[in-house]
Amino acid sequence: MNGIVDYTRPSSLAEALEQKAANPGAAWLAGGTGILAGDSRPRPAALIDVGRLLPRAIRMADGELLMGAGASFQDIADCDLVPASLREAALTMVNRNTRNRATIGGNLGANKSCASLIPLLLVLDAKLIVEGGKKTRLGAAEWLADRSGLVLEAAIASDPGRRSSYLRWARSSCDLSVLTVAVSCIVTSAGLSSLRIAMGGLASHARRFGELEALFEGMALPPREAIEAASAPLFNPIDDLRASAAFKRLRAATLLADAMHAAAGSALAASSPAATPGVRQ
Amino acid sequence: MKVSFKLNGRSVKWDCEANESLRDALRRKGITSVRNGCDGEGSCGLCAVILDGRPVNSCQILALQAEGCELATVEQQSRERKLSIVQRALVDASCVQCGYCTPAVALAVQDLLERSKDPSEEEIRDALSGTLCRCTGYEQFYAAVRIASKRLTDPGYADPAGPEFRKDLRHVGKDREKVDAAALALGEKAFVEDRVEAGACHLAMLRSPHAHAWIKSIDTAEAEAMSGVVEVLTYLNCPGAVYTTAGQGFPEPSPYDQRMFSKKLRHVGDRVAAVLAESPEEAAAALKAIKVEYEVLKPVLSIAQAKAAGAPVVHSGAVSYVVGEAPAGTSVEGDGRDDPIIYQFPLHADPHHNLAASVADGIGDIEKGFAEADVVIERKYKGNRVQCTPMEPHVVYAKIDSGRLVIHASTQVPWHLRRIVATAVGISENKVRVIKERVGGGFGAKQDIVLEDVVGYLAWKTGRSVFWRYSREEEFVASRTRHVMEVTVKLGAKRDGTLTAILMRLDADTGPYGQHCLTVPMNAISKSLPLLLCDNARFEVKSYYTNLSPAGAYQGYGAPKGSFALQTALAELAAELGLDQIDMIEKNRVRSGARIEILKSLGEGRPGAAVTLGECGLGEMLDRGMKAFAWRGPRPESSDRDWRLGRGAVIIQQGSGLPGLDSANAELRLLRDGTVLMLSGGADLGTGLDTLTSKAAAEILGLEMGDVAVISGDTDITPFDKGAYASSGTFFSGNAAVRAAEDLRDKIIATAALILGEDPADLKIAHRGMVKGKKGEISLARLAHMSTQGEGHGELVGFGNFKTEHAAFPYGAHFVQVAVNTRTGEVRLDRYHAYQDCGTPINPALAIGQIYGGVLKAIGHSLYEEMLYDDNGRCINANFLDYKIPTINEIPKDFHVELVPVADEVGPFGGKSVSEIALNGAAPAISIAIHDAVGAWLREWPFTSERVLRAMGKL
Ligand SMILES: Cc1cc2nc3c(=O)[nH]c(=O)nc-3n(C[C@H](O)[C@H](O)[C@H](O)COP(=O)(O)OP(=O)(O)OC[C@H]3O[C@@H](n4cnc5c(N)ncnc54)[C@H](O)[C@@H]3O)c2cc1C
Numbered sequence A: 001m002n003g004i005v006d007y008t009r010p011s012s013l014a015e016a017l018e019q020k021a022a023n024p025g026a027a028w029l030a031g032g033t034g035i036l037a038g039d040s041r042p043r044p045a046a047l048i049d050v051g052r053l054l055p056r057a058i059r060m061a062d063g064e065l066l067m068g069a070g071a072s073f074q075d076i077a078d079c080d081l082v083p084a085s086l087r088e089a090a091l092t093m094v095n096r097n098t099r100n101r102a103t104i105g106g107n108l109g110a111n112k113s114c115a116s117l118i119p120l121l122l123v124l125d126a127k128l129i130v131e132g133g134k135k136t137r138l139g140a141a142e143w144l145a146d147r148s149g150l151v152l153e154a155a156i157a158s159d160p161g162r163r164s165s166y167l168r169w170a171r172s173s174c175d176l177s178v179l180t181v182a183v184s185c186i187v188t189s190a191g192l193s194s195l196r197i198a199m200g201g202l203a204s205h206a207r208r209f210g211e212l213e214a215l216f217e218g219m220a221l222p223p224r225e226a227i228e229a230a231s232a233p234l235f236n237p238i239d240d241l242r243a244s245a246a247f248k249r250l251r252a253a254t255l256l257a258d259a260m261h262a263a264a265g266s267a268l269a270a271s272s273p274a275a276t277p278g279v280r281q
Numbered sequence B: 001m002k003v004s005f006k007l008n009g010r011s012v013k014w015d016c017e018a019n020e021s022l023r024d025a026l027r028r029k030g031i032t033s034v035r036n037g038c039d040g041e042g043s044c045g046l047c048a049v050i051l052d053g054r055p056v057n058s059c060q061i062l063a064l065q066a067e068g069c070e071l072a073t074v075e076q077q078s079r080e081r082k083l084s085i086v087q088r089a090l091v092d093a094s095c096v097q098c099g100y101c102t103p104a105v106a107l108a109v110q111d112l113l114e115r116s117k118d119p120s121e122e123e124i125r126d127a128l129s130g131t132l133c134r135c136t137g138y139e140q141f142y143a144a145v146r147i148a149s150k151r152l153t154d155p156g157y158a159d160p161a162g163p164e165f166r167k168d169l170r171h172v173g174k175d176r177e178k179v180d181a182a183a184l185a186l187g188e189k190a191f192v193e194d195r196v197e198a199g200a201c202h203l204a205m206l207r208s209p210h211a212h213a214w215i216k217s218i219d220t221a222e223a224e225a226m227s228g229v230v231e232v233l234t235y236l237n238c239p240g241a242v243y244t245t246a247g248q249g250f251p252e253p254s255p256y257d258q259r260m261f262s263k264k265l266r267h268v269g270d271r272v273a274a275v276l277a278e279s280p281e282e283a284a285a286a287l288k289a290i291k292v293e294y295e296v297l298k299p300v301l302s303i304a305q306a307k308a309a310g311a312p313v314v315h316s317g318a319v320s321y322v323v324g325e326a327p328a329g330t331s332v333e334g335d336g337r338d339d340p341i342i343y344q345f346p347l348h349a350d351p352h353h354n355l356a357a358s359v360a361d362g363i364g365d366i367e368k369g370f371a372e373a374d375v376v377i378e379r380k381y382k383g384n385r386v387q388c389t390p391m392e393p394h395v396v397y398a399k400i401d402s403g404r405l406v407i408h409a410s411t412q413v414p415w416h417l418r419r420i421v422a423t424a425v426g427i428s429e430n431k432v433r434v435i436k437e438r439v440g441g442g443f444g445a446k447q448d449i450v451l452e453d454v455v456g457y458l459a460w461k462t463g464r465s466v467f468w469r470y471s472r473e474e475e476f477v478a479s480r481t482r483h484v485m486e487v488t489v490k491l492g493a494k495r496d497g498t499l500t501a502i503l504m505r506l507d508a509d510t511g512p513y514g515q516h517c518l519t520v521p522m523n524a525i526s527k528s529l530p531l532l533l534c535d536n537a538r539f540e541v542k543s544y545y546t547n548l549s550p551a552g553a554y555q556g557y558g559a560p561k562g563s564f565a566l567q568t569a570l571a572e573l574a575a576e577l578g579l580d581q582i583d584m585i586e587k588n589r590v591r592s593g594a595r596i597e598i599l600k601s602l603g604e605g606r607p608g609a610a611v612t613l614g615e616c617g618l619g620e621m622l623d624r625g626m627k628a629f630a631w632r633g634p635r636p637e638s639s640d641r642d643w644r645l646g647r648g649a650v651i652i653q654q655g656s657g658l659p660g661l662d663s664a665n666a667e668l669r670l671l672r673d674g675t676v677l678m679l680s681g682g683a684d685l686g687t688g689l690d691t692l693t694s695k696a697a698a699e700i701l702g703l704e705m706g707d708v709a710v711i712s713g714d715t716d717i718t719p720f721d722k723g724a725y726a727s728s729g730t731f732f733s734g735n736a737a738v739r740a741a742e743d744l745r746d747k748i749i750a751t752a753a754l755i756l757g758e759d760p761a762d763l764k765i766a767h768r769g770m771v772k773g774k775k776g777e778i779s780l781a782r783l784a785h786m787s788t789q790g791e792g793h794g795e796l797v798g799f800g801n802f803k804t805e806h807a808a809f810p811y812g813a814h815f816v817q818v819a820v821n822t823r824t825g826e827v828r829l830d831r832y833h834a835y836q837d838c839g840t841p842i843n844p845a846l847a848i849g850q851i852y853g854g855v856l857k858a859i860g861h862s863l864y865e866e867m868l869y870d871d872n873g874r875c876i877n878a879n880f881l882d883y884k885i886p887t888i889n890e891i892p893k894d895f896h897v898e899l900v901p902v903a904d905e906v907g908p909f910g911g912k913s914v915s916e917i918a919l920n921g922a923a924p925a926i927s928i929a930i931h932d933a934v935g936a937w938l939r940e941w942p943f944t945s946e947r948v949l950r951a952m953g954k955l
């Protein structure tokens, strides 16, 4: 492995934060599946191993679901307290060996365009508990804007009645996601309310799509074709080796339509393409 | 820094650098079961360990992070080399082919069974989701887990036996343990990388960043002066010989167009300079200190560009012919700058116009045939470049021992390797010993001498031991790939479907060098055209040089692309005529007793001849497939409005070695205790060839499998064999073993007759290890003892040589059912049935495993795999994150292999080849099924969602 010359394993969070303050160029090391991936990829010269210091428990407290930043994707998938959509999202990291190491904190810290958990954390309005950053409790979107400090926990407030869904598109089961979409909403007799949509793969980071939310807020759940037609023009993906921009635009629109129907609990959602063996779309 | 942890129950304290991965530390400390298949990307899972109770990839963990942890590797599963329940189940279910992935699979299954005693299929998939295996097709892993799960409560549990054949024989046709499976499951030393000794030097290669360029200047002085650097090699100080890297029989049908290093660079990744240094780090550092100035040329990046008038010329050296003349009108004069090109004999080439080889021939009158047709269609099909991706990349370790060059190789062709390295280094063959180690997957890529020439030369020159292992990226860009082929098929037929004419025009992209440039594309014709009986047939094959990654052999050897084009075209014609596609096949297919005239023009390396086929099992295979798929019943319908179902069926064939060209030899020695030693020239790549040669000896000499030990592929010890290619293992190497055993049997009988004073005709070999006569009997042990005493007649050794003029064709019928999502273009494989005739299945479960593995590779090629290039000819997906090979999740829900044997009169115990043919069915069958589902023809593989939507006109 390249690069690393200084590896430290502080014995307390306080010591970890001190080390980081003393060497701001040093990077946190949690599961290592991002920062240590690829034998010949460049690595930070200094790593502060917080893998065993970060809280790992997933628990309910004061009406909130609290997930330790050190909880692995497998911990999330295995925990009944976690909303089904988030557990499903964790399982879209199909590779079990990686799921056993990769953490929520690392998913946020890396902030990749196709991160599996971030879109759901955004649409479930997760708050992050952070040490050494600008604030100690802030929204996930706000933290992602500059990613300063060490995330300790992610909190999701109970929001009875809110439904959520997550879908992704990848070329094969173990592929990194090319497109992701998370939707949450409250379905009332009047239609979709408090609709939140976050998508990845369409820009350098996953983000909320306010323009789409506004488009469909308050409406009865539109047919999938209508969602596709309305949303596709709003997507501006780029061509890359995984697919052309034109395909991604079309595919993002179908994903969104399926995810909205899944979240709204429509019977139509059963026709989401999740039928591919092992590929949870 | 020090790190202390528990490894397999014992405390260890190691010194590790901050940047050392846990995988590298474990290997450094001799834990060979922890392997590396993806250079730390996290995709392959071969470096798996169990850390504090969870399976994880040790490449993405620093050794120092293991402080205070409990770590288990597969070594923990077994005591005193006895297989654990899981390892035993993997062996029993025939899951160990090359075995490179087996320790990782064993750990994943161990973890699964600890979590779930009786796991569901979904849990099994999930447990193995992070482990790549390129050999097995994963299907038999389900059986292994089931067996292991049952044995947890019932240690004596045995799965019901699979299909058995040849009731008259003891071992042949029955499942026996693969002879190398146990050692591989235990993770013992077996592969080249396990042989490297302390003090070995490491090689690193500076590679061309340009697809096409001259080296204007190269300065290695600084690199040479760096610490640890032993030697730097470039075109300025390497031997001058040109050769082909193709491990084919001599004289090769591939041009000699490659020097060890050249001034001209012909693809991104071409060799610029090699550094030999005392450590990998020092080698890598020295590479950076080499200064090169390039004169960049316009590259040739497609077949169309290679053909174009005024195209850049990939090879501009002088062209000469050892035998024969240059074709009229071609230029042979070199530019005085580029390396020469030597053809062993003419291949209708014109290298200065990028034409590496060509051939055209046929039977009947094609124009007349089209004139007689009621319907004529012409379609063009394209198969893109795919990579063999053996889990163990190319690797070699060479050293000098007693004045000779000893090469530990991961190769399919030990004897061709010896010849080519001796030529490249400039020494005689008796100075070179090649030891084929266990091979972690070859699939054709290891039929070429890709790194042994330079390693052999540097070991010979410096006297140092030299180790070189390709990175995964190098494996993609500087190993061998399947040729891109563009095949135009024109078919004419009567209304009832009878073909009146077939024309196949095939253009292939051989890449920068001409290894296999004629034979691979030619095989696309010769393993597809003879499936259809048509009086008027013609083919035209052209193979072009380009500046893309080198092409070469890949399981199926061109046949999958020919099969894709011809079988799909036949189905397109059926659709045009309103016929059922199987009726169309039935109308035209080869059948028992048919005279195959086209073989006249398809001679491989010599004139061809028409053949009258004996029995052909295709009818039975088609019947079984049609029954399983209820072909004549109502079409299956999807209950989901987004998905449409479709079915496809194809017939396929292959050969069994190269009759009249190749030969194999084996020797069998009777040892003092009545056991035997098989010395087989054959190169077992994980295919089970060593098991087959053992079986031949055990069967013929009335022994148990454990009474036979095999040594194979060692050029000093075992006799010559052509190598493992062209589906020749069973037929050639197997037959050589049969003959060696028969020869030894005859000698045993003759000697026993003398000792017992009986007529040899009255003596028989009896189980176990006895010779029985009318009056007396003698054991093989006693016979061996007596033969080697002062009064004996000398050690009893049998020798077998096999060569033949007989062509044995295995046939197959593959059936597929797909679901296609009409909104997203996604293709889901619901069912895949492979009915195949491999003659007598010598070891049925291993044969079935070979077929599963072959089919899944072809599914990967059909649906996901494609090497992609940017505008400068650089491959942009040379890794497993971007280039997706199938995992256990990609296997069809109903994946079924059935053997339909038609014994061959010449094959060993009636056996024929089995694995290569399995790759010929998926692409056409899936393409036909997609059309059946959504009415769109997919004529370019892979059939990505995007291509499906485009074909459907939705994009
Ligand atoms: C084979 C493979 C498959 C993958 N598949 C997926 C997938 O399907 N979906 C997906 O989203 N990702 C995937 N990834 C990418 C990546 O592993 C994950 O995003 C993962 O969540 C990273 O977590 P980690 O704990 O391993 O992070 P690390 O590698 O330890 O760290 C990643 C980054 O986050 C920072 N960081 C870590 N913890 C914290 C914290 N608590 N607070 C602040 N910053 C922190 C680090 O400094 C670093 O910059 C995959 C990776 C591999 C190797």
Ligand code: FES
Pocket: B035, B036, B037, B038, B039, B040, B041, B042, B043, B044, B045, B046, B047, B048, B057, B058, B059, B060
């Ligand atoms: S080498 Fe570790 S996952 Fe491939």
Ligand code: FES
Pocket: B095, B096, B097, B098, B099, B100, B101, B102, B132, B133, B134, B135, B136, B391, B440, B441, B686
């Ligand atoms: S047996 Fe799995 S990679 Fe060869």
